[in-house]
Amino acid sequence: MVTGLLASVAAAGCSDKDPFTPDTDQQVVASGQKVKLLSVDGEVIEVDKAFLKPVPELPQVSNTEARRGIPGKKFVMVIDLSRCKNLKKCQEACNHAHFVPDAQNWIKIHPMQDAEHEAPYWQPTTCMHCDEPPCVKVCPVDATFKRQDGIVLIDSDRCIGCRFCMAGCPYSTRVFNWEKPDLPEEISTKHYSCETSIPQKKGTVGKCDFCPDMVRKGELPHCVSACPNGVFFFGDMYEDSVSNGPETFRFSDLIRDKAGYRLLEDLGTKPSVYYLPPVNRNFKFEDGLKIEEERKNEKVK
Amino acid sequence: METHQLTAAKITHDLMPQPFGMKGKIWTAALIIICAIGAYAYYRQLRYGLTVTNMGDYVSWGIYISNFVFFVAISLVGSLITAIFRLTNVKWSTPLTRIAEIIAVSAIVFASLIIIVDMGRPERLVNIFSHGRLQSPIMWDVVVISTYLVISLLLLYIPMLPDYKFMIESKGKGPKWMSKGYKFFGSFWKGTGEQTRISKKAVLILSILIIPVAFCIHTVTSWLFATTYRPGWDSTNFGAYFVSGAFLVGAGAVVVAMYVFRNAYKLQSYITVKHFDRMGKVVVMLALLYLYFNVNEYLVPAFKMKKHEEAHLSNLFAGEFAPMFWFAILIGMIIPILVLVFPKGRKPLPMFIAGCMVVIGAWFKRYLIVTPTLLHPFLPMHDAPEKFKHYFPSWEEWAIAMGSLAGALLIITLFARIFPVIPIHETIEENHETAEK
Numbered sequence: 147m148v149t150g151l152l153a154s155v156a157a158a159g160c161s162d163k164d165p166f167t168p169d170t171d172q173q174v175v176a177s178g179q180k181v182k183l184l185s186v187d188g189e190v191i192e193v194d195k196a197f198l199k200p201v202p203e204l205p206q207v208s209n210t211e212a213r214r215g216i217p218g219k220k221f222v223m224v225i226d227l228s229r230c231k232n233l234k235k236c237q238e239a240c241n242h243a244h245f246v247p248d249a250q251n252w253i254k255i256h257p258m259q260d261a262e263h264e265a266p267y268w269q270p271t272t273c274m275h276c277d278e279p280p281c282v283k284v285c286p287v288d289a290t291f292k293r294q295d296g297i298v299l300i301d302s303d304r305c306i307g308c309r310f311c312m313a314g315c316p317y318s319t320r321v322f323n324w325e326k327p328d329l330p331e332e333i334s335t336k337h338y339s340c341e342t343s344i345p346q347k348k349g350t351v352g353k354c355d356f357c358p359d360m361v362r363k364g365e366l367p368h369c370v371s372a373c374p375n376g377v378f379f380f381g382d383m384y385e386d387s388v389s390n391g392p393e394t395f396r397f398s399d400l401i402r403d404k405a406g407y408r409l410l411e412d413l414g415t416k417p418s419v420y421y422l423p424p425v426n427r428n429f430k431f432e433d434g435l436k437i438e439e440e441r442k443n444e445k446v447k
Numbered sequence: 448m449e450t451h452q453l454t455a456a457k458i459t460h461d462l463m464p465q466p467f468g469m470k471g472k473i474w475t476a477a478l479i480i481i482c483a484i485g486a487y488a489y490y491r492q493l494r495y496g497l498t499v500t501n502m503g504d505y506v507s508w509g510i511y512i513s514n515f516v517f518f519v520a521i522s523l524v525g526s527l528i529t530a531i532f533r534l535t536n537v538k539w540s541t542p543l544t545r546i547a548e549i550i551a552v553s554a555i556v557f558a559s560l561i562i563i564v565d566m567g568r569p570e571r572l573v574n575i576f577s578h579g580r581l582q583s584p585i586m587w588d589v590v591v592i593s594t595y596l597v598i599s600l601l602l603l604y605i606p607m608l609p610d611y612k613f614m615i616e617s618k619g620k621g622p623k624w625m626s627k628g629y630k631f632f633g634s635f636w637k638g639t640g641e642q643t644r645i646s647k648k649a650v651l652i653l654s655i656l657i658i659p660v661a662f663c664i665h666t667v668t669s670w671l672f673a674t675t676y677r678p679g680w681d682s683t684n685f686g687a688y689f690v691s692g693a694f695l696v697g698a699g700a701v702v703v704a705m706y707v708f709r710n711a712y713k714l715q716s717y718i719t720v721k722h723f724d725r726m727g728k729v730v731v732m733l734a735l736l737y738l739y740f741n742v743n744e745y746l747v748p749a750f751k752m753k754k755h756e757e758a759h760l761s762n763l764f765a766g767e768f769a770p771m772f773w774f775a776i777l778i779g780m781i782i783p784i785l786v787l788v789f790p791k792g793r794k795p796l797p798m799f800i801a802g803c804m805v806v807i808g809a810w811f812k813r814y815l816i817v818t819p820t821l822l823h824p825f826l827p828m829h830d831a832p833e834k835f836k837h838y839f840p841s842w843e844e845w846a847i848a849m850g851s852l853a854g855a856l857l858i859i860t861l862f863a864r865i866f867p868v869i870p871i872h873e874t875i876e877e878n879h880e881t882a883e884k
Contacts, residue, residue, distance in 0.1 A: 155842060178686060191510060237754055237830075246834060249831070250504060250831070250832065251830055251831070254826075254829065254831065255829075255830055256826055256827050256829045256830060257827070257829060258827070268768055271826060280675065280676065283583070283674075284583050284584060284585070284674065284675075285576040285580065285583055286575060286578050286579060286580055286585035286586050286589075287571075287575060287579065287580065288578050288581040289574075289578075293688035295615050304571070304574055305567070305568065305571075306566055306567070306568050306569075306571045306572065306574050306575070307497075307563075307566050307567015307568045307571075308566055308567075308585060309507040309508060310532060310566070310583070310584075310671070310723070312504070312507040312509060312584055313671075313672075313675050313677070313821070314674070314676075316674045316675075316676040316824075317825070317826060318504070318505065318824040318825070318828075320504070321504045322567065323496070323506060323567070324497045324498040324500075324502070324503075324815055325496040325497075325498035326496060344487070347565030348496050348567070349497065349566075349568040350567055350568060351567075352468075355788040385769070410676075410825060413676050437678050444884055
């Protein structure tokens, strides 16, 4: 009797729709195109393309999860200076993905010359995701934090806008939302996520986040995949591999063989971003200057 | 002392707060107007965001922060005159204690307010308590500044208790709310032996307590800069450099206030030429001390001229900020020293002028500590909007900064209207003692 009662309660709790019959309003017509798939048993099966449904956007991870990071990972980036010609495709992709306001670029590309007679080169800078992050040390409210996977993120819902982190960062990587960011409505009404860093909020700090949302999906950060010259490599230090998409290298070999280094090493911030020196360059420094000139002229037009 | 012939009745009469004359009314009205303009500018900032300022991603701290440092600096004088002088038995400072303490209280109140003005999200101030991280130097500042405010308020209030009796007795002269207030705060004071004993002990304990706290507030404020890597801030000299500068500007402010109160309230027989002479010597000593730390702060890095320091230092010595830099050094230290080192320079009027110079020089000095450093980051200022590569405060920033200064002056002014700026009871007592001798 008890089971009968439970069953009736359960039946009342559910809708009368049978979950096993397909939705009648979404009648699928076979297209004739077959796609080969691997089943869970390891068998190759053929399915009509029409039955494949796009996976809905993965739900955002919770704030607690976003603060913890992806377990068992330590993300690193390698930037090969011999390949950069100031094309700024990385910056474009980054600004587009994060709705970076008013040219307050998260990725900056600096013309560098270390000493008088040394050759100039182009140096893209992201957030260094330091292992001893000065910004995290000084934050009074734990709004910027270091995750177990090495990524330094910002909680824009908690940031009080004191800008101590900006003064603290020796790489000047952080930008501030001085006014209300100009965002499309579907973005500005979203819930803020530390992992996507959108929507940016007035009176809070923003910066490069290593695109943890992409990484969670198993994809490369936007700047890495956008660069046509393969300047950026991204990967997991524990796996000891970094990739720019087409090429994948053993991280330790790459750093050893090409004499990788980090910016402002003497400050002891221990960045997660490594640079390969600009030797055997693919482009002349002047190419980058030309591109910059053209870009300026375009803006004037 | 010249106070020999004064009777208790005359002292009470002379030192009682009086209604403002025409000058006082104009002064108060002017301060209120400046405050109102500042409040309007802040309303605009709340509405449109910090974009109404001319700060940018490089100069991310501007005039608000330098004004904050200025306020914290000036507030240190309360501990110098009430505590250090009291503990070292400097008797002549009695008429100056309350002036110093009200300067300290009003400055520290506006230091707290201006830091809230600088915040991008002031409505999230509560996060400091709900998510506070004690590792951050900002939290240290919150802790020590609030402690300093409480001790300063007590050091203002407790020594004033015996004076409430005189204020309550003089009822009928002032508006009703004033005598009500006096009664509320001071009617429990009967001047019994037990009360006097407790109050003396309390003041002694507070005087000892406030000295380390005072050193802390300005040392921690200097650490907001010195805990970063930036050239011009990355200095082990910073704590001592800030504390010495703070005592100097505070002493300068007391000199200015002495002169103004003396003339406005006709206190010539209480704040005497001797007081000016002695304060003059104190200012010279403090200016020399601050100059010493300045030499340390600039000469040693300039001798080495490390790559990142070079851009910053040459900009101060001979570049864009050179006029302001040398102005601050000359007006804030060297000229006051040259004036006050001679007895003729320690007469009230030259002292007043030197005091003004010290305070103005100190304000610009704080500006020079904050801004030029931020214009010299380690990596080039290349790939950022053009407007972020320079800094000059916007009218809103000026209005808010000046409004906060006017606000601090307004607190001091209103205090002088309501309470005696020179302790009545202590003056009578000391007068009695000297007469007996």
